[in-house]
Amino acid sequence: MSASTITSVDVRKVYGGDTPLTALDGISLDIRPGEFVSILGPSGCGKSTFLRCIAGLEEISSGSLKADSREISGPPDHVGMVFQRDALLEWRTIERNIMLPIEFAGKPVANYQQPMRDLLKLVGLTDFGSKYPRELSGGMRQRAAICRALIDQPSLLLMDEPFGALDALTRDQMNAELQRIWLETRNTVVFVTHGIAEAVYLADRVVVFSPRPGRIADIIEIDLPRPRKLAVRETPEFGKYTNRIRALFHEMGLINEEPGQVNEAVAA
Numbered sequence: 001m002s003a004s005t006i007t008s009v010d011v012r013k014v015y016g017g018d019t020p021l022t023a024l025d026g027i028s029l030d031i032r033p034g035e036f037v038s039i040l041g042p043s044g045c046g047k048s049t050f051l052r053c054i055a056g057l058e059e060i061s062s063g064s065l066k067a068d069s070r071e072i073s074g075p076p077d078h079v080g081m082v083f084q085r086d087a088l089l090e091w092r093t094i095e096r097n098i099m100l101p102i103e104f105a106g107k108p109v110a111n112y113q114q115p116m117r118d119l120l121k122l123v124g125l126t127d128f129g130s131k132y133p134r135e136l137s138g139g140m141r142q143r144a145a146i147c148r149a150l151i152d153q154p155s156l157l158l159m160d161e162p163f164g165a166l167d168a169l170t171r172d173q174m175n176a177e178l179q180r181i182w183l184e185t186r187n188t189v190v191f192v193t194h195g196i197a198e199a200v201y202l203a204d205r206v207v208v209f210s211p212r213p214g215r216i217a218d219i220i221e222i223d224l225p226r227p228r229k230l231a232v233r234e235t236p237e238f239g240k241y242t243n244r245i246r247a248l249f250h251e252m253g254l255i256n257e258e259p260g261q262v263n264e265a266v267a268a
Helices: 047-054 094-098 100-104 109-122 138-150 168-185 196-202 230-234 236-251
Strands: 006-015 021-031 036-040 062-067 079-082 156-160 188-193 205-209 216-221
Touching: 006 047, 021 047, 021 216, 036 047, 036 196, 047 062, 047 156, 047 188, 079 138, 094 100, 094 109, 094 138, 100 109, 100 138, 109 138, 138 168, 156 168, 168 196, 168 230, 188 196, 196 230, 196 236, 205 236, 216 236, 230 236
Parallel strands: 036 188, 036 205, 079 156, 156 188
Antiparallel strands: 006 021, 006 062, 205 216
16 A cells, blocks of 8 residues: 655634634645654644544645545545544454454455454564453553554554653653554654654654644754664754754743753653
């Protein structure tokens, strides 16, 4: 399956009501096939709204938003989505949770048994397919959710702060795991986060959103070799990217420190 292209031109999203709220304003962005793009910004800046627009779960108010040269008017073909909460059904085994998209699509489940086993092996859950979600740790549950998103071989994977609810150590492990999975699948990934180090570690490009209404404040190319070890976050090269983003947030009034005082290579 070839990877998807996303093209956004001057996208605007306004929520109606007595007091209209502009969530996105003038978002223009080209996401290349097979690219890993992190969208980074403060809470409420519209980054998750933009992701839902790409997923076809929200309609844009104006502008143009296309997946593979087709205007998005509903969920695009071959898209998988992972949310902050794994949303696994507690009464289904992990295998049956993974098969949900296949069942919903009315496709023959039998044809996906081997792909499911391959995915479980890929994420280190080979021995847990018959377990129930309550028997898994938070990180293992999120691995299962990623398997569910990948079972139908999506060309586009959308991830909305998927590791935000995990502890710091598990989050680090999941960052490394996601990089490894993506290097094998090479689908297009759009990853929403508010973690500076997470955004830089995972991405080919980091798209920084301003506070609401969400606008693109900067697009940063991440020139670090892959595969990336977690230790890369301690290097001066990595620190240049995180410091650049911190300085940008300082200019927006989101960080109170003076830019010269921001020297940490690793951000939360």
